[in-house]
Amino acid sequence: MAAIKSIEILSPGLQTTIQDLGRFGYGHYGVPASGALDFFSLRIANRLVDNSEDSACLETTLMGLRLKALTDVCIAVTGADLQSQVNKQPLKLWCSHILKKGDILSFSRPRGGCRAYIAVGGGIITPFVLGSQSTNLFSGFGGIEGRALQKGDYLSIDSPQAKLSMAGRSLKSRWIPKYSSTWTLRVLWGPQDNDFTNKGKQTLTQTLYTVSPQSDRSGIRLEGAEIQRKKDTAESIISEGLISGSIQVPGDGKPIIILGETVSGGYRKIATVITADLNLLGQIKPGDEIQFAAVTLEEAHHALEVVSKPHLRPNGCVFHC
Amino acid sequence: MGDRGLLVELGDSISRQINQKVRALFIALAGHEIRGIKDLVPAYRSLLVVYDPLVSSLSFLKSQIMDIWDTVDEAQLPSPRIVEIPVVYGDEFGPDLEWVATYLKMAPEEVIRLHTQPTYQVYMIGFMPGYPYMGEVVDSLVTPRRETPRTHVMQGSVGIAQKQTGIYPVTSPGGWQIIGRTPIQLFDPQKSPPSFLEMGDQVKFYTITAREM
Numbered sequence: 237m238a239a240i241k242s243i244e245i246l247s248p249g250l251q252t253t254i255q256d257l258g259r260f261g262y263g264h265y266g267v268p269a270s271g272a273l274d275f276f277s278l279r280i281a282n283r284l285v286d287n288s289e290d291s292a293c294l295e296t297t298l299m300g301l302r303l304k305a306l307t308d309v310c311i312a313v314t315g316a317d318l319q320s321q322v323n324k325q326p327l328k329l330w331c332s333h334i335l336k337k338g339d340i341l342s343f344s345r346p347r348g349g350c351r352a353y354i355a356v357g358g359g360i361i362t363p364f365v366l367g368s369q370s371t372n373l374f375s376g377f378g379g380i381e382g383r384a385l386q387k388g389d390y391l392s393i394d395s396p397q398a399k400l401s402m403a404g405r406s407l408k409s410r411w412i413p414k415y416s417s418t419w420t421l422r423v424l425w426g427p428q429d430n431d432f433t434n435k436g437k438q439t440l441t442q443t444l445y446t447v448s449p450q451s452d453r454s455g456i457r458l459e460g461a462e463i464q465r466k467k468d469t470a471e472s473i474i475s476e477g478l479i480s481g482s483i484q485v486p487g488d489g490k491p492i493i494i495l496g497e498t499v500s501g502g503y504r505k506i507a508t509v510i511t512a513d514l515n516l517l518g519q520i521k522p523g524d525e526i527q528f529a530a531v532t533l534e535e536a537h538h539a540l541e542v543v544s545k546p547h548l549r550p551n552g553c554v555f556h557c
Numbered sequence: 558m559g560d561r562g563l564l565v566e567l568g569d570s571i572s573r574q575i576n577q578k579v580r581a582l583f584i585a586l587a588g589h590e591i592r593g594i595k596d597l598v599p600a601y602r603s604l605l606v607v608y609d610p611l612v613s614s615l616s617f618l619k620s621q622i623m624d625i626w627d628t629v630d631e632a633q634l635p636s637p638r639i640v641e642i643p644v645v646y647g648d649e650f651g652p653d654l655e656w657v658a659t660y661l662k663m664a665p666e667e668v669i670r671l672h673t674q675p676t677y678q679v680y681m682i683g684f685m686p687g688y689p690y691m692g693e694v695v696d697s698l699v700t701p702r703r704e705t706p707r708t709h710v711m712q713g714s715v716g717i718a719q720k721q722t723g724i725y726p727v728t729s730p731g732g733w734q735i736i737g738r739t740p741i742q743l744f745d746p747q748k749s750p751p752s753f754l755e756m757g758d759q760v761k762f763y764t765i766t767a768r769e770m
Contacts, residue, residue: 263596263607264583265744265752266682365746375686375727377746424559474571475683475690477598477605479562499598500683508559511610533615536560540610 239361242307243391249300249343253453254360254379256292258496259368263477269496270370270378273453273518274351276413276543277315281355284312284332286402292362292369294354294385298521302342305335306390310357310399313341314407316349316415316519331406332357349415350521357399361392373453374497411545418444418525419516421493423483423507424536428473431504432485436464440483440491440506441528449522454497455484456520462489463506475502481509481517483528493517512539563606563618571692571720575602576680580757581631582622591621599756600681601690637757639676642724642739643765644715646672650738650767657700657717657734668736671698672762677722679758687726687744687752691760694720706732713738715762737762740770 245252255278258271272278272295279289294301299318312332313320320327320343322335329352335341343352362369362379371379380389429437445460463485471487478484480496484503493509494501495517509517510531520526531539558564565582568575583599586606593613598605608618646669647654658665677691684690694717702718707730710716714725716733725731726744743753754760 260595260607262686262751263598263605264587264682264756265750266684266686266688267746267751268686269596366751372686374729375744375746427558427564474569474601475681476564476600476603477558477562477607477683479558479605479607481559498684499596500600500681505558508562510559511561533560537610540560544611 237361238395239392240307240396241390242305242309242393242396243356244304244306245385245387245389245391246302246304246340247300247387248385248389249296249302250298252294252296252301252385253371253373254292254362254385255295255370256368257290259366259370259372259378262366263499266499267366268372268499269480270372271368271496272353273495274315274353274515276515277351277353277518278355280330280407281312281314281353284314284330284402284405284407285310285355285357286399287355287357287359291355291359293360296343296352296354298350299343299345302340305337305339305341307337307396308400309335309393309396310402311335311341312355312405313352314355315352317347318343318352319345319347320352328406330412332403334400334403346521349519351518356391356393356396357402358394358396361394372497415519417521417523418527419520420527420529421513421516422510422531422536422539423528424510424533425507425530426505428504429506431465431469432506433464433466437506439463441530443527445491445526447520447522447524447526451522453495455495456493456517458491458493458526460490463491464489465504469504472502473504475500478505479508481511481514483507483509510536510539512536512543515543558605561608561610563608563615563622565604565606565622566602567604568602571601571680573678576678577631577634579604581629581634582626583756584634585625585629586622589625591618593618598683600683637759639759639761640754641761641763642741643769644737644739644762645765645767645770646737648767650770651715651736653703653734654736657736660700661698668698669764671695672717672722672736673764677760679754679756679760681756682752682754685726685729686746687754689723689743689754689758689760691722692720694722700734702732703734706730707735710735711738713740713743715739738770
């Protein structure tokens, strides 16, 4: 490994963290997965610069990140369209490019989606903590000192010059996701859907919910009709494990979609977002609207096979432009 | 739970017997390499199996888990560890001790005596890395959560809520009544294992002075 100090953070924007595909196998110690919220975009970004699919990337939220290349590097930006520019010229997303020494990559405001992913050819070097480079902001470990990036941070890249020839790859346009500000999320009922009234379950699937500004990497909080639970049920349950995509309904009846920063909770979960739609959760921003559609387990499996094609047959999806 | 979680429920209440079953199943599953399993989250009365649906199907996992459950012998379980935890009670370390004492109409010293008396069982580690859910607090010490949760509960804070007692591994928001603080670091991601406590541990608190903190 040849670590080269290659990137300087000029401004971290709203929030920029180092994430990979997450931290697994420590759930019994209360350690959540963390990781990229939109792992589809992370995987593709890595593939475009010829990194292994699970390499750590920068995940930046909504606006404001500015960084400078200290050496020539190959990069790819995927995920949200945050109007990224290199030296004030628009940068094509879902495509790998060379940043020349001294070039400045900047992001302004979101045109679609919430989080962009920046892969750097060779890979960002930070210590692996419990098997992952992902930043756990709430307990303060992983990434760089367990925190979001700050102005003046430097990123070391593993042999960046070896990947410069990868510039010019792009994702086939049919696989590039389109983000709107209204989302339909497919869900499977349960595990505690039986503790809600039929009217409560209808409320979930018939309400257009608005995403609250209180949302962050731990969860998407929703504003809208309150979901009614059965009269003889207590506000909370005996704490149990949960997964990202679990839709918790606390005492006030307003649903929260749990993301990957906790392993357990003490509120009822009326439904769970299917795995095929998990990536979308990373691209939902405050003010967006969400509706839920209940599906069957078979439909969930079929949907997963469809969205997994770029991973299962990666060579057919990336080409040189 | 969705298309990538399997919640194995072994009872519907908080009891040491049910939790012991969860621990037995957890230890058994952790000892087998089952294709597709990414994480295990044992809790009071349930075990969540997180899996990759592209690798293993729900029916495959169900049958594997049932087969393993049939071989589980609770009598063969490793016996739980007994762990003693030092605590400074009251003052700046336990800002809710006075309130709890007033609420329960007893002296603060009596609250401390009642809290240090039992041996608590660690039912699960959850909510955040290294956070132990322990019980049961004696009936005469049962206190509701704070009406207004704190935005900053200091690392090491020892809290009570209803029949439970817990320790905050890092400074974080929290709603439990904070009666003391321990100098022990409950979570250190650089250590193996990263959590000071684990499910099944038997915990006893003892008093130390502020100078020993």
